[in-house]
Amino acid sequence: MIEHLTGQLAGVHAATGDALTRLTGALCALEGAEWALTLADVRALARQLVARYGKGLVRVDPRVPVNRDLLAVHGLAVATTDADWRGANAVWLLNPDEKTLKRARKAEVPIIVDATFAPGGGWLARGADLVVYRDAVTLTGFADATFGTLLGTGDAPEHVAPGASDLAVALALRDVATLPLRAARQADTAAAVLAALPGRAQGVAGGTLLLAPEGLPADHAAWDAPLGGVRPAALSVPAGTLLSVGLEDASALLAALGLTREERGADAPAEPAADAPEPRPAPEIVYSGSIPYPDEAEDAAESAAPELAEAQEPEPEAPAPEPEVHIHDLHPDLPTPDAGADAVADLTDEQRAVFMRLREWRNAEAKRQEVSRFIIASNATLAEIARRAPQTTAELREVRGMGPQRLQKYGEQIIRVVWGI
Known part of the structure; x- marks a missing residue:
């Protein structure tokens, strides 16, 4: 898809006219788009996506390195693509095959194709709603032009987030010719x-x-x-x-x-032969001032004796690991009567995004282990975790519903899910 644009890209930096117009025109030609928005950074990219799709759930290909926390701050909860896509605000895919595109169409969910690593894939013609470049590193070869890009067809959306700086645009025009x-x-x-x-x-x-x-x-x-x-x-x-x-x-x-x-392979450079003589070591230079006199040598040996004796003492045995908690050892985390009908009603947008991520993890874990969701954690417990955003298992222990066994089995996983690690 890129080869036929070689001449156009090579001359884009030398053409006359507004720099941003020249750059977006070249990118539109590259992707077969009718409009392109260059955005200052990933935060601006997230804001623009929320303006288009609204706050909610986005299912993201696990090969796409998105910043979950940043998207959550703007109201987009990231979930995996291994569950039902229906009801998601969008799916964010990387180099999808026709089967994957067909699945998205059947689920009636908008398709975002991530072309950050391979611009010019023709995805809009194949049914993508948007093409996204999370950064401009592949476009330019370097990380000094810091901006993201959204491309699409139809009416261009309103620019609601900061755009790329003049310097970033100039740097991109300088380097995109070599793409x-x-x-x-x-x-x-x-x-x-x-x-x-x-x-x-x-x-x-x-x-x-x-x-x-x-x-x-x-x-x-x-x-x-x-x-x-x-x-x-x-x-x-x-x-x-x-x-x-x-x-x-x-x-x-x-x-x-x-x-x-x-x-x-055969083209690899040859390695040194096994019988090749080893390089002679450089002679060690010992300065006269560094040679201890006999008395000093005895003192040094005497002072080292306690250390040698200590080193010879057997090391204490490591404490035995705690017995692993089996899934059937856990009691259901049933919601209490005072939990209310909607445990997430008072959550902020950021907390709600964390809750949705936790719920997605909980449901997948329950399905994988073929147990009730309440064995893993109730919605009320997940909502309280989202409110507190614990950073350690000690903080997580304070959440009602997180008993010792549940904490031991799932504590570290929950912390990672909360912080999108």
């Missing part, structure tokens, strides 16, 4: 990585892959970069680990992932 070249290079690299990691990686969109949890060195500093840019980057999402290949050479990228030369 076709970068996209082609990243696609080739992604294909090479996929071929070398059968069963351990899957294509997501453009130069972005989804790796199995063990597929990426957790302590590798090279991955600390924005996804979609010229540098390789990685980010954990609910579905696994997203890897953006950047403009890195495929062989070097596979080596960084820990693959041997045989696994990387």
Whole structure:
């Protein structure tokens, strides 16, 4: 979809006229859109989405790295896509296949397609209500042009959130010309990585892959970069680990992932031969002032003796772990008579979004374990958790309905759901 626009994108920075008009015109041509809104940041993006779809539930593909807390603040509760889509305000998908698009149409729910990692997918022509770029990193290759974009057809919506700055627009015009070249290079690299990691990686969109949890060195500093840019980057999402290949050479990228030369393929650079002489270590330089005299050596040995004795003492045994709480050990968390007919009536918009997220988790957990929802937690308990927004299990313990067993089994999960971790 991008190749035929190479000439247009290459000249957009040098054309005359208003910079924002030139940029949005190029993006509309890229996506087959009739209008484009460039927005200052993800907060502005969230506000614009609320203006279009209203406050409520949005089901999001687990491969899309959205900020749940930020969306919740603006009244959009994020839920997974593994439940019934009917009744949701919208579904937010990443590179959906025709079966997924058909499911959304059947549920009569608006489709948002996330094209952040692969602009130019033609999604509006395939039935998407909106195309969204959460950031401009893939468009430009860098993170210095900070803005998001919404694109669609029909009447353009009112601009209710702050727009992109003049500087961000200028930077985007500077760099968007190289998008076709970068996209082609990243696609080739992604294909090479996929071929070398059968069963351990899957294509997501453009130069972005989804790796199995063990597929990426957790302590590798090279991955600390924005996804979609010229540098390789990685980010954990609910579905696994997203890897953006950047403009890195495929062989070097596979080596960084820990693959041997045989696994990387014949084009991988040769490794040192096994019989190659090891480099001679540099001679150790000992300064005369650092050599202890005999008395000092004895004092040092004597002072070290207690430490050696202490080190030889057996370590105390670790306390035995608490017995695991079985689901059938939990008593139903039935609502009390004073809970009221509607436990969420007095919640703020932000608290209501947290409650909806908790309820979604509770229902999915009950379905997975084939138990009543009240075994996990009642709506009244979830509403109270949403009011308090506990940050620790100690704070969660204060919520009525969270007994010791329920706290032990679900406490950490509930904290993560509350804060969208």
